[in-house]
Structure formats: C-alpha cells, structure tokens
Amino acid sequence: MNFPVVEFPWLGNGTVIAIIAIIHVIISHGVAIGITTLMVTAEYRAIQTNNEQLRNVARKLSKWVLILTTTIGAITGVGIWFSTTVIQPDSIGSLLRIFFWAWFVEWVVFVTEVVLLIIYYYTWDKWEGAKRIIHNRIGVALAIFSWITAAIITGILSAKLTPGRWTETFSFWNAFFNPTYLPSLAFRTFLAVMLAVALLSFPIKIFVKNKSLQEDVFKVLGFWTAICLLGILISGLWYLQSIPPEAYDMIVWSTGMTDQVFKVLNLLGLFAFVIFAFWMVMKPKKLPLILSIAIFGTSMAFIAEFEAVRESVRKPFIIYDYMYANGVLAKNEELYKKEGYLKHSTFSKVKEVTEDNRAEAGMELYRGQCMSCHTVDGWREKRAFKQRLAGWDEESIASYIQTLHETRPFMPPFVGTEDELNALAHYLAEVTKKEPVSTALEGK
Template identity: 70%
Template sequence: MNYPVIEFPWLGNGMIIAIIAIIHVIVSHGVAIGMTVLMVSLEYQGLKTNNEKLINVAKTISKWVLIITTTVGAMTGVGIWLVTSVIQPDSIGSLLRIFFWAWFAEWIVFITEVVLLIIYYYTWDTWKGAKRKIHFRIGVTLSIFGWLTAMIITGILSAKLTPGKWTETLSFWNAFLNPTYIPSLAFRTFIAILLAVSLISLPIRLLIKDKEVRRDVFKVFSFWNALTVPGVLITGIWYLLSIPDEAKDLIIWSTGMPENIFNMLHVLGLALFLIFALWMAIKPERVPVILTIAIFFTSIAFIGEFEGVRESVRKPYIIYDYLYANGVEAAKVEKFNEEGYLANSAASPIKEVTAENQLEAGRELYKGQCIACHTVEGWRTKRNFGDRLEGWDEAALSGYISTLHETRPFMPPFVGTDDERDALAAYLIKVSNEGLDADLTQGSKEKDDEKEEQ
C-alpha cells in the first residue's frame, strides 16, 4: 500500500469502477464507434439512392453521437481515471509506467475524433453538391479515428490479462502486442457495431413513423447484422481460446450464476439476436417493438456481463503474473512475508504490530489487502465480511487467511507476518460484529486487560 486509499463501504470499490466502466464501454463502443459506422453507412446509402430522408436520419443520429460522446463518454472516461487512481493506485501507476506513450497517443486520437465529429455535424447544411462527398469522407475518417481509440486502449486492457513476455523483457511492444490483443480487438470491433444496432433500433422503431424510411434504415442495419453476428461468434471463440486456462475456469464463477442458468441464458440470448437479425433482414418494415426492446436490454446486459467477467477472470491478479488484485507485486510477496507488509507500506502510519495497536494495524492491513474487493457492511453478501464471518472467531479466521489462496485460487495470498495476519483477523472479527464505527482503541485496551489477568 504505497498510496492512501478511499473506501466506498456499501457499494464496494470494485462496483464503483464497474458502474463507470460499463457506462463508458457502452458509449465508447456502441456510440462513438458503432453508431458512427451506422450513421456514415446511412449517409452513403442516402447519397447513393438520392434519398434525402435517409440522409436526415443520419443527421439526427450524428447530433446524438456528438452530445453523448462529448458529455457522457468524456465524463466517464475521466471518471475511470479518477476512480482507478484513488481505488487502485498501484495498478494505474504500473499501467502508466508501461503505457504512458500509448495513452498519450490515445488522447491525441480522441481529440482529433471530437474535432472531426464537430465538423461532420455542423457541415450537414452548408456542404451541398460536390461537397457532400467531402462530408461523407469526413464521416469515414471519423469512423476510422473512433476505431483507433479502441485499437490503442485494447492493447492496454488485454495486457492486464495476458502480458506475455513483458514480465521478462519489460518491453512496451511485448506488453502492447500481447497474445490476446488481436482477438480482443477483433471481438470488440464486431461487438461495437452489433451493440450500436441493438441500441439504436429501439428509438428508430418508436420514433420513425414513416414505414418506408424505417424499412430503408433497417435494411442498412441488416447488412451490418449479417457481418457482426457471425463475427462476434467467431472472434469471441478466438478470444476465448487465447486466454489462460485459469481464466477460462473463472468465467461462470465470475457471473455469480449456476452453470445450468448461465448456459440457458446465453443460449436464449444468442437465439434472440439471431431472430432479431433474421427478422430485420426479411421484414425490415415490420420489426416488432417488443423485439427491439428485448434486444436493447439484452445487449446492455451482455456488455455489463462481459466487462465484469473480463475484470474477474484475471484474479487473483490485476496484471497477470505481476500485480495481485490488492496491489501487491507478486515479486515482493516473499520480502513482505519476512519483513512485514506494514513495514514496507508507504501509506500506513503503523509499521509494526503491538498489543496496543493490533486492531488499528488490522485496519491498515484491511485497507491495503482487502478493500479492493471486499466490504464490511456492503450490499454484496458474498463480499461482505459482516455476513461472511458470522460465527467465526479470531483463531479460526487467522488460520483460514493463511491458506485462503489455496482453497480459493481466485484470492491473492495474504502478505505479511504472522502477527500481521492475527491483527487482520482480529480487526475483521471486531468490525464484522460491531460495524465500521467500532472503537478500535477500546478493543486494544480490552486485549491488554485480558493478558494482564492471565
């Protein structure tokens, strides 16, 4: 623990990151990449067939792409930086050291994307005649720059699961061009367009009353469905085959669902997407409202699940084979076990466990090694110590902590001395029974009195 940490005791630190990240992925993939492709495709088809109504649909979409990308997209992008910096500072610090220039390049690309989007939107009515071709080319360039942001960020995200030879060479290119980079990028590309079709079909179906226009729009969408539905399946399998076996084993576990429920829901979801794609291709003018509603929410659920699974299957690491989920470097475990975790923690005011400060030391160990995933009083019972530790005593918990990474392979090992492990167990039992407002000083005094009586 080299930095001060912030705790969100009810939601949990991981959930805060997940909420912002899911919103950002929906916007960055579904809107900035996917909807941009659809919008430019509608403009192309409108110019090709001299269909002004289709061009007007593209113009309306561009308005919302501009608004959503520059507000929700930008704010959640910054939000991810903010929350990861205060919740997982060791992780974000490590990634910055590896990918500083990649992130800088992504920022330049994003600024260029926003400029192109502004030009694209504000020249609809002024670029007429021959200039319409220039406007369309601006749209194509915009689509390319939107995809380039994903191309850069995917290299960073995929390296967290499969850093490849980077752990040996510390080479930027070994980290960026990691074993899952290409399959992950291909998968995300198809996902972005399929997500956009799924999201925008509902407002198209509800708001466009002209059946001919709606038919023409859905014909364009059906073309992309024909590419993206099989594309998602093929690249998804490719990506799945590329990840470590240990990660594969955690996929169903990370969803929190029994295996039979997991399989049933995903078969039903796939069937729903296939029905949607076929219906749009065969009867584009008669796509049912209920089907567009079902696809809208199913696609959001899928993205939420995918992002949650992608984060969870890395456990016990946050950067595979390098940094554990609680921010402890794998290479320093042995050192911390010998010298003490607190003695090597820059942010902890306590450096050694004593009888007087045992509970306060336990709190520092909890902050350093537990709150990345767990809470004391949170809503998630599986990660809530108040619920999970009911009926436990300090001795039993201390013994369990020493082997938890063996009984639960997705858990990082406890790092520290025996005294530190006992201190963490004492603190967790104390706050699990009395809550976060427990008097830790009083608890230490009571222990001193017990020792004196003995």
C-alpha cells in the first residue's frame, strides 16, 4: 500500500467506480457525442428542407445537451477522478505518468467543446438566413470536438487492457496507439450514436404529438441507426479479435451469466434493435411506444454490460502484464514473497507479523491485496468474505489463497511471506464470526 486506504464496505470499491462510470458514459457518449450528432443532422436536414418544426426540435435538444453535459456529465467526470484516485491510486498514478500530456490535451479539447456548445446554443436566434449554415457548421465542429475527447480517453482506457509494446519500451506512443485502440474507438463511436437514438426515441414518441414531425425526426434517427448497427457489429468483432485470448475467455464470466443466458439475452437485445431500426425506417409514424421503451431499457443494459466486461476481462491485471488489480506491480511479486509485502507497504501500520499482531497484520494484507475487489460483508455475496468463507478454518483458507491464482486465473496471486499468508487467513477466518475482527480492531 503506497497510499492511504479508502474503503466502501457495503457497496465495494469497484461498485462505486462502476456506478459513476456508467452514468458518465451515458452522458459523455450518449449525449455529448450521440445526441449532438443527431441534433446537428436534424438541423442540417431542417435547413435543406426549410422545416422550421424540425429545426425547433434540434434547438430543444441543444438545451438538454448543454444542461446534461455541463452538470451531470461534468460532475461524474470529476467523480471518476476522485473515486479512482482514492480507490485505485497506484493505477491512476501510473496512468498519469504515462498519459499526462494526453490528459492535458483532452482538458483543452473539453474546454473548447464547452465553448462551442455555449456559442451553438445562444446563437439560434442571432444567426438567421444564410447564417444558419454557419450555425450548423459550429454544431459540426462541436460534434467533432466531442468525438476527439472520446478519442483521447479511448487511447488511455484501451491501453489498460492491451498496452502492447509499452511494457517493453515505455513509450507514450506505443501505449496510446495500442492493439485495441482503433477497434475500441470505432465501437465506442457507433455505440454512442446508437445509445443516443435509444435515449431520444422514447421522449420523441411521448412529447412530439405531431405525427408528421415525428416521422421527420425518426428519419434522422433511422438513418443513423442503419449505419451504427452495422458499425457496431463490425467494430465489435474487430475488437474481440484484438483482445488477449485470456480476456476473451472471461467475457461471459465477467457478466455473471451462464453461457446460455448470455447468448439468449444478447441475441434478443440485438434482435430488438434490428426490429426497431426497420420499423423506424419503414413505418416511423407507427413506431410502437412499447418498442421505444424496450430499446431504452436494452441500451442501458448493454452499456452496463459493456462497462462491466471492459473492467473485468483485464483481471488479474488492472494494467495488463504490468500491474495487478490490487495495485501490486507484477515485477515486485518475487520481492514481496521473499522480503514480505507489509515491509514495503508505506501506509501499513504493521511491518512484520508477530503472534500478537496476526489479526491486525491480516487486516492490512486484506486492505492491500483483497479490498479492491472484495468486501467483508457487502451487498455482492459472491465477493463478500463473510458469506463466501463461512465455516472455513484458517488452514483451508491459507491453502486456498496459496493456489487461488491457479484455480481462478482472474485472481491476482497472493504476494507475501508464509507468515503473511497465514495472517491473512487468520483475519479472513475471523470475519465469518458474529463480530468481524475489522470492527474490533478499528475500535482500538
């Protein structure tokens, strides 16, 4: 532990990050990129067809893009920084050292995006006549800068799964333009616009009463749906072919579903989107409300699944082949086994295991090597030790810990001396009791 420990005991540290990240992805992808693209397309079509009603729809959309991106989008963006910095400081510290200038450029791009959005929103009435084309071009620039933000962040995120030659060269360019960068960027681009279609179809069906106007809006949505469905399939297959085989084999596991349930649910979701696309293109005036609601729910489920898979298939690493999910550098594994993990933990209160401090040492080892994914008694029973280890004795737990990375390849190996392993087993055996040892120790 090179940094102070922060724990969310009931939710779990990973769940806290996941909740914030999913909300942020919906806004940053679905709204900032996707709805902006649909909005600018609708405005362009309105200019070409002299359709004032369609232009007003685009205008109303710009208000919501401004509100959502500068409030929820900005707050969750900062929230990701705060949560990951306190929960996964080793990972964020490494990424900052690698991608400092990329993140700086992304910040400049984001500020530019906000300025363009403000200009776009507040000039609807000022730029009339021939200037409407200029206004639309500002919108196009806004959409491009929104996409550039995602293009930069994708380079950072994709490097966590496929750092490529970076582990050998430590070159920024090898890390950024990693093996999954392009397929990941393409997939995220198409997914963003498809998500926007799902987000908009439901409110358009509810609030736009004019059937002719509904048809005009759904023509725009249908155009992009046809493009994005094909794009998602192609880029998704490209992405799957680019990830490590070990990560590919963990996709179904990461969702918590069985193979059969995973296939059925995802095929049903895909089928629903295909039906939705055909219906929107062929009979936009008669698009069923229930189908719009179903697509909205399906898109939320796909986003949650995508984020869960993206985060989980990296295991046992958080930065592939470089840093384990608990923040331990792979290169230090043998050092810690020989000299001890606690000795090299800056913020551990215990540096050496003794007979008197076994429980406290075990808790420090739990915090350093287990807490990033597990809880003592959290809502996710599969990751809560009090449920998983109920009835286990210390010897059984110690034996299991010693080989867990072999029996469960997604688990990082335990790194530490034999005394430390036994101390962790002692602590984990104690958490199954009525009064968890963590509570007793924290009261001292």
